[in-house]
Amino acid sequence: xxVAPRRYADLSLVLAACVALGGCKAKESASMADSTSxxxxxxxxxxxxxxxxxxxxxxxxxxxxxIIALLDEANMADSTxxxxxxxxxxxxxxxRFAKLMMGEHHALRVQGQQLAKKQNITAxxxxxxxxxxxxxxxxxxxxxAAKGHAFDSTYIANEVGIHQAVIGWAGTxxxxxxxxxxxxxxxxxxxxxxxxxxxxxxxxxxxH
Numbered sequence: 001x002x003v004a005p006r007r008y009a010d011l012s013l014v015l016a017a018c019v020a021l022g023g024c025k026a027k028e029s030a031s032m033a034d035s036t037s038x039x040x041x042x043x044x045x046x047x048x049x050x051x052x053x054x055x056x057x058x059x060x061x062x063x064x065x066x067i068i069a070l071l072d073e074a075n076m077a078d079s080t081x082x083x084x085x086x087x088x089x090x091x092x093x094x095x096r097f098a099k100l101m102m103g104e105h106h107a108l109r110v111q112g113q114q115l116a117k118k119q120n121i122t123a124x125x126x127x128x129x130x131x132x133x134x135x136x137x138x139x140x141x142x143x144x145a146a147k148g149h150a151f152d153s154t155y156i157a158n159e160v161g162i163h164q165a166v167i168g169w170a171g172t173x174x175x176x177x178x179x180x181x182x183x184x185x186x187x188x189x190x191x192x193x194x195x196x197x198x199x200x201x202x203x204x205x206x207x208h
Contacts, residue, residue: 062126064182067173068116069123070131071186074166075109077135078159078196084142085155093203094152097159101196108189115185130169134162153207156200163197 062070082101089095116123138158145151170193174186 060128062173062176064121064177064179065124066126067177067182068112068121069125071112072109072123074131075105075112078105079109081138088147088151089155090148091152093206094156097199097203104192108192111185115181119179119181121179134165138162156204156207159200160204163193163200167193167197
């Protein structure tokens with residue numbers, strides 16, 4: 001996921017409060033449960049405190065339809081991963097972070113869907129999905145990590161990696177987007193994603 005513009009690259013990321021999550025969270029959690037069940041069967045015996053290495057941002061040209069689809073996927077993934085992490089997290093800071101991911105990535109996802117509808121952009125996934133590997137690996141790691149410090153460390157380590165990847169990809173996506181409203185949406189999401197990365201890095205230091 002080409003390196004982001006400098007405003008995104010200082011810490012070079014890889015989707016309404018909890019009440020607003022009501023209907024969507026249930027649907028997203030169900031989807032997460034299905035994928036996590038499959039991933040856990042193939043997961044290695046011990047993935048605690050490990051994180052997948054995010055793929056480098058793709059340099060392939062993306063259409064606005066591709067960008068909308070990938071934004072939706074990334075926001076949905078972080079929302080559902082937060083929902084999956086919350087029951088097993090033991091650190092209060094990690095729990096707060098998971099709730100933050102559920103709320104703010106859900107809100108970002110809604111903004112993207114509203115923009116797509118208003119701008120008449122139909123989401124279409126590109127031939128190569130830059131997020132699949134990181135999301136699948138995090139699902140597998142969370143499913144197999146034991147509750148406690150190992151789980152908290154694994155979740156935060158993966159969140160650092162996936163946010164670095166998404167921030168990197170977002171810089172490229174903003175450059176390639178043709179629709180100005182879409183460019184503006186990506187730009188406005190930048191500080192939110194950077195805040196998430198900064199928070200994850202700060203928490204990671206306390207878990208060592």
